[in-house]
Amino acid sequence: MVAPFWGPTLDCPDPVALGSFYQRVAGGSLAVVTDSFVELRFDGFSIGFQRDLNYRAPTWPDSRVPQQCHLDFMAADLDAEQELVVAAGGTPTSVQPEPSVFRVFLDPAGHPFCLTTWRTASGPPESR
CATH class of the missing domain: 3.30.720.120 (Signal recognition particle alu RNA binding heterodimer, srp9/1)
Structure with a gap:
């Protein structure tokens, strides 16, 4: 290392x-x-x-300005935690590819991020 x-x-x-x-x-x-x-x-x-004074917010899912990276946060209850993210200032995106497992939001600067139940007790099992 x-x-x-x-x-x-x-x-x-x-x-x-x-x-x-x-x-x-x-x-x-x-x-x-x-x-x-x-x-x-x-x-x-x-x-x-x-x-970054030249920062341009990603335009996800449109790729004109790529998202560069995104952060995932583990959630136990997507509906309840979505309400908390919105109250904190997050914005749900209009495109939700897998809303039963992932919820996609934009932070106040426009970075996409997700709440997910993947690999939690309430999410799908890990692939073997």
């Missing part, structure tokens, strides 16, 4: 707003907060949010 994984960093126009949004969705603590960078820390990893 060269270096242990610490976590992804998402480009965005407002790191403080986006870090606060993901803290409402997933918990964690805001460990670093500046105008240009925010670190949302969990046990063993972090998600970073860095200011």
Whole structure:
């Protein structure tokens, strides 16, 4: 091993707003907060949010501006947790490829992310 994984960093126009949004969705603590960078820390990893003045939001599912990456969050009850994500500022997308297992949202900066029951007690079994 060269270096242990610490976590992804998402480009965005407002790191403080986006870090606060993901803290409402997933918990964690805001460990670093500046105008240009925010670190949302969990046990063993972090998600970073860095200011990009030229940021262009993904246009998923249209590929004109690719999504680059997306985050998945494990959910026990998709309907109940969807309500909480929307209350926190997330927006459900009009395209939901597998709504019984995945719910796709856009964060306030336009990054797609999912709530999923995959690999949880309420989701489908792991493939063998």
